[in-house]
Amino acid sequence: MTPSTLARLALAGSRTDTARVVLTACSGALATLAGLAALTVLAIPTPTCCDGLNYSQQYSNALLREPGLRGGTAFALLLLTIPVLALAGQCARLGAPARDRRLAALRLAGATPGQVTWLAVAETGLASLLGTLAGLATYLGGRQLLHRPDERGHLALPTDVLPPTGVTATVVLGLPLVAALISALLLRRVSTSPFGLTRVARRQRSPGPWSPLLVTLGLACFTAVRPILRWYTDHQREPPALLAPALVVCGGLAAMLGVVIGTGWLSYAVGSLLHRYARGPAALLAAARLMADPWAGSRTFAALLAALLLGAGAAGLRSWFHANDEVTRSSGGEPEASDNFYLDTMDLVDLAVAVAVVVAAGGLLVALVEGIAARRRAYAALVAAGVPRGTIGRSIAWQVLAPAVPAVALALTVGLLLARGLFRVPADDGVTVTPDVPVEQLAWIAAGALAAVLVTVGVGLLFLRTSTAVEELRAG
Amino acid sequence: MSTSHLLLGLLAAGNRHGYELKRAHDSRLPRARPLAFGQVYATLNRLARDGLVAAIGQEREAGPDRTAYALTARGRQELDQWLATVEPPAPYVASTLFAKVVVALLAADVDTARSYLVAQARAHTDRLRELTTVKTAPSVTLDDVVAADYAIAHLDADLRWLRTTLERVADWHREVRS
Amino acid sequence: MTDLQARGVVKAYGPTPALRGVTLDVAEGEIVAVTGPSGCGKSTLLHCLAGILRPDAGQVTWRGQRIDTWSEAARSKLRRTEFGVLFQFGQLVAELTAAENVALPLLLAGTGRREARTAALGWLERLDVADVADARPGEMSGGQQQRCALARALVTEPRVLFADEPTGALDTLAGEQVLTHLVRLARQQRTSVVLVTHEPRIAGYADREVMLRDGVVDATGLGLDLPIVGGGR
Numbered sequence: 001m002t003p004s005t006l007a008r009l010a011l012a013g014s015r016t017d018t019a020r021v022v023l024t025a026c027s028g029a030l031a032t033l034a035g036l037a038a039l040t041v042l043a044i045p046t047p048t049c050c051d052g053l054n055y056s057q058q059y060s061n062a063l064l065r066e067p068g069l070r071g072g073t074a075f076a077l078l079l080l081t082i083p084v085l086a087l088a089g090q091c092a093r094l095g096a097p098a099r100d101r102r103l104a105a106l107r108l109a110g111a112t113p114g115q116v117t118w119l120a121v122a123e124t125g126l127a128s129l130l131g132t133l134a135g136l137a138t139y140l141g142g143r144q145l146l147h148r149p150d151e152r153g154h155l156a157l158p159t160d161v162l163p164p165t166g167v168t169a170t171v172v173l174g175l176p177l178v179a180a181l182i183s184a185l186l187l188r189r190v191s192t193s194p195f196g197l198t199r200v201a202r203r204q205r206s207p208g209p210w211s212p213l214l215v216t217l218g219l220a221c222f223t224a225v226r227p228i229l230r231w232y233t234d235h236q237r238e239p240p241a242l243l244a245p246a247l248v249v250c251g252g253l254a255a256m257l258g259v260v261i262g263t264g265w266l267s268y269a270v271g272s273l274l275h276r277y278a279r280g281p282a283a284l285l286a287a288a289r290l291m292a293d294p295w296a297g298s299r300t301f302a303a304l305l306a307a308l309l310l311g312a313g314a315a316g317l318r319s320w321f322h323a324n325d326e327v328t329r330s331s332g333g334e335p336e337a338s339d340n341f342y343l344d345t346m347d348l349v350d351l352a353v354a355v356a357v358v359v360a361a362g363g364l365l366v367a368l369v370e371g372i373a374a375r376r377r378a379y380a381a382l383v384a385a386g387v388p389r390g391t392i393g394r395s396i397a398w399q400v401l402a403p404a405v406p407a408v409a410l411a412l413t414v415g416l417l418l419a420r421g422l423f424r425v426p427a428d429d430g431v432t433v434t435p436d437v438p439v440e441q442l443a444w445i446a447a448g449a450l451a452a453v454l455v456t457v458g459v460g461l462l463f464l465r466t467s468t469a470v471e472e473l474r475a476g
Numbered sequence: 477m478s479t480s481h482l483l484l485g486l487l488a489a490g491n492r493h494g495y496e497l498k499r500a501h502d503s504r505l506p507r508a509r510p511l512a513f514g515q516v517y518a519t520l521n522r523l524a525r526d527g528l529v530a531a532i533g534q535e536r537e538a539g540p541d542r543t544a545y546a547l548t549a550r551g552r553q554e555l556d557q558w559l560a561t562v563e564p565p566a567p568y569v570a571s572t573l574f575a576k577v578v579v580a581l582l583a584a585d586v587d588t589a590r591s592y593l594v595a596q597a598r599a600h601t602d603r604l605r606e607l608t609t610v611k612t613a614p615s616v617t618l619d620d621v622v623a624a625d626y627a628i629a630h631l632d633a634d635l636r637w638l639r640t641t642l643e644r645v646a647d648w649h650r651e652v653r654s
Numbered sequence: 655m656t657d658l659q660a661r662g663v664v665k666a667y668g669p670t671p672a673l674r675g676v677t678l679d680v681a682e683g684e685i686v687a688v689t690g691p692s693g694c695g696k697s698t699l700l701h702c703l704a705g706i707l708r709p710d711a712g713q714v715t716w717r718g719q720r721i722d723t724w725s726e727a728a729r730s731k732l733r734r735t736e737f738g739v740l741f742q743f744g745q746l747v748a749e750l751t752a753a754e755n756v757a758l759p760l761l762l763a764g765t766g767r768r769e770a771r772t773a774a775l776g777w778l779e780r781l782d783v784a785d786v787a788d789a790r791p792g793e794m795s796g797g798q799q800q801r802c803a804l805a806r807a808l809v810t811e812p813r814v815l816f817a818d819e820p821t822g823a824l825d826t827l828a829g830e831q832v833l834t835h836l837v838r839l840a841r842q843q844r845t846s847v848v849l850v851t852h853e854p855r856i857a858g859y860a861d862r863e864v865m866l867r868d869g870v871v872d873a874t875g876l877g878l879d880l881p882i883v884g885g886g887r
Contacts, residue, residue, distance in 0.1 A: 281761040284754065285747065292749035292790070381745030384706050385807070386734025387762055388727065604858040612834050612859070628855060635854040 017099060020091055021127040023366065027088035028131020028175055029138065030359070031081050035171045036139045038077035039163035041070050060154035063345065084359055088128075088179065091366055117184050125180030132172045211265055214258030215414055221251025222421035248422070252309075255418055259305050259411050260298045266410065267403040268294035274402060282391050286398035297403040300367035304449060307356035308411040309418070311445045314349045315438040316419025321346070323435035324426040331431050354448070361452035368400065368460035376467035383468040392468070393461045404453050412442050479511070479519050484528060484555045487547040491532060494520055494543065507607075507623040520545055528554055573634060577641060581652045589645050597638040604631045657682045657846055658814055663702050663712035665695075672698040674869035675712065680814065683844040685837065687860035689851055694866040696850045697818050703848055704737055704816045705729035734762060738807030738845075740817040740836075745803050746791040752778060752798075753787040756805045763810065777805040781835050797828030804832060808839055814846045821856060833859050 044056055046067045059065045063073045103116045147159035162168070225247050232239040271290030274283050290297065372379070379392055416437070425434050486492065486500050494516050501511045523529040528551035531543050547555070573596060580589035610616065611624040641648075658680040665673040672695040680686050680703075688696050701707040702714055705721050706729075714722040716736070721729060733739065746755045756774035761767070778784045781801040786794050794802070800820065807815055817836065821829030837859050840847045849860055857863045865872040 632855040
């Protein structure tokens with residue numbers, strides 16, 4: 001296969017394929033931006049002069065000025081890439097049935113499995129490369145535009161440093177490579193069969209007891225951090241440098257996985273409840289789909305739930321700061337100015353959570369449209385049989401919202417509990433202040449997440465009309 | 477079609493009189509051309525002469541000849557051999573339908589050939605519909621279904637041929653006349 | 655009595671004409687086969703008659719009322735209550751069991767869950783697929799799926815059944831079972847049937863055959879008025 005043939009075949013596709021390429025490129029660009037931002041923060045040189053006062057005085061923001069805080073800042077920026085990468089993963093599935101059919105048709109026409117895989121890999125890789133290059137361009141352009149020292153010569157952003165060229169190149173070229181490898185991995189079943197994928201709706205067992213186990217494990221990790229550190233302090237020893245971060249990362253991952261699995265379980269439970277008690281056909285359709293594939297919900301919500309977990313944790317942390325202030329105040333001290341700094345930082349974290357929710361909603365939209373497209377034949381047949389599109393739309397709304405509400409509640413609860421586990425009730429001189437449950441903030445987060453889901457469903461349903469067109473009934 | 481082998485097969489199921497054989501034939505092969513009595517007796521006599529069947533007693537009480545016949549060992553052998561022989565699949569393309577279109581093209585013109593094809597296709601379609609009605613009747617037996625299926629499959633094949641030939645008849649006419 | 659009528663129906667997909675003025679009557683209880691070569695507009699005619707598509711010109715009337723001018727909602731309701739549709743394949747909802755699929759139209763009409771299930775089971779019984787009532791489409795054979803789809807099309811006791819190549823994806827025997835059931839049940843209920851097919855054998859199940867050619871009804875039924883192809887004299 002000559003490169004020109006490869007390019008021609010990789011680009012032969014419908015509008016959905018174009019949409020997938022554009023979305024893949026966009027998520028590639030976003031991930032590059034977040035990654036380069038994190039690397040830039042890490043690239044800020046720490047002055048070694050000045051008798052221990054090794055602040056980088058050229059910045060107006062303490063997060064950049066103090067070397068001790070820069071690691072955390074970079075870490076937070078990297079966390080932002082998680083929902084972005086989840087979005088990229090879901091984008092790769094957009095229009096996948098059509099692409100699978102096309103690739104299978106190529107196989108029938110005599111293409112080898114390798115050639116077909118190359119096509120898919122070329123498409124994803126090139127799209128991501130375009131995205132990362134666009135991301136790099138945006139980064140470099142943004143650097144120039146935002147390089148505006150204020151009257152005291154301070155910079156708002158580290159626009160005066162660049163990450164090492166090698167590292168930058170690794171990000172720009174590495175991300176497309178990883179994306180291409182992942183798409184090759186996802187396509188290995190299609191490549192082997194000229195008949196394409198046949199999706200048989202299998203009955204899946206309801207998920208096992210893993211969810212509570214994992215959540216408990218996560219909580220245990222978080223709760224254990226303090227006592228373990230205190231044990232080392234009590235015994236006058238230095239704790240291993242990676243112990244606390246490892247506990248936090250592992251605990252966080254376990255809790256997240258637990259919540260995601262728990263959503264599968266919730267989907268199944270909600271599905272069977274609906275199946276038993278729901279009256280209308282819309283709810284019945286939704287219930288059957290939830291029970292047939294309880295994991296669909298958890299897969300599509302994964303990024304959103306991760307963002308919510310972070311958000312609830314941040315809310316818990318904020319209420320802890322407040323309680324801490326109160327303790328300081330009631331024991332006669334003045335709350336330090338730096339505590340306000342912490343609260344300001346929390347605002348930044350909340351902003352990051354909001355961005356993550358929006359990105360995750362994008363992924364949800366992609367998954368939803370994909371689900372509609374995959375079932376378009378059955379939907380078109382229902383419409384032809386006189387089922388109003390509204391009924392199908394309602395069933396899709398049920399199917400997304402019914403598990404979303406309890407899943408959001410679960411994620412927020414677990415997130416808050418994690419924060420509580422890590423940061424104990426502040427006490428000083430016998431005064432203890434139990435941090436409030438930040439009901440208001442949690443409610444805002446939940447409302448924001450559900451609103452994002454609702455908007456997503458609304459937009460997704462716009463695709464229902466084209467997916468139920470009578471052309472879908474034609475043979476083939 | 478071999479009437480003698482049919483009778484041998486019917487006798488393999490048990491000894492029978494000539495009259496019973498005729499009745500069994502007509503019910504097992506519905507929609508086949510009915511067997512005449514004379515043909516049954518003539519065939520039985522020939523089979524008895526060749527030692528393939530044997531007469532086993534007579535009852536002359538009620539009416540005409542009531543000789544019952546049984547399959548002999550040689551008869552069984554002959555039957556097995558016949559069953560094991562594959563019929564040559566369409567050795568010659570010979571059909572009145574086919575011949576008529578050729579003759580119409582030779583002796584008349586394209587339109588004559590066409591009118592014949594159209595009329596024949598109509599008759600085929602009517603017969604096909606008739607047999608399908610028989611087949612879908614609620615009280616139908618499997619004998620009827622299998623017999624009708626056989627005829628329907630052939631009519632279907634003829635109809636396809638008629639329709640395709642209708643599309644080709646003009647080209648064909650030029651070839652025949654050149 | 656003529657139930658369903660098409661008068662000079664014209665329909666084009668972009669610049670490609672699919673129907674160029676088709677007139678057709680379907681009487682109550684009549685089974686009409688619509689045949690013709692691929693691309694002659696058979697399916698498009700069925701979609702126009704069933705009110706799934708709106709013709710560009712011409713009229714479609716159902717019991718004296720023009721339905722081609724009705725809103726999508728009104729036509730949906732008509733399809734749900736008076737019509738039944740059966741396609742080649744892939745019309746069952748993959749996540750619902752056979753019984754639930756069949757019960758769906760009744761549920762849409764507001765029938766209670768238990769009553770709808772009982773009716774669905776009755777229809778599955780009549781179509782000899784009661785044993786797969788609780789199986790999902792993916793767990794059934796093609797013939798069983800198609801018989802469930804037929805049960806779903808008939809469960810509302812429609813006045814007209816539209817079947818578009820209903821046996822196209824099945825082997826001869828399975829296809830025959832579907833058609834035998836279809837014809838028998840349609841005759842019992844005096845349901846009219848519009849049966850689109852390209853096979854003479856399948857058209858044999860109908861009372862009457864209408865042949866389409868290039869978007870118009872071929873009056874001779876067999877292309878007698880064809881222009882002579884290939885330049886012959």
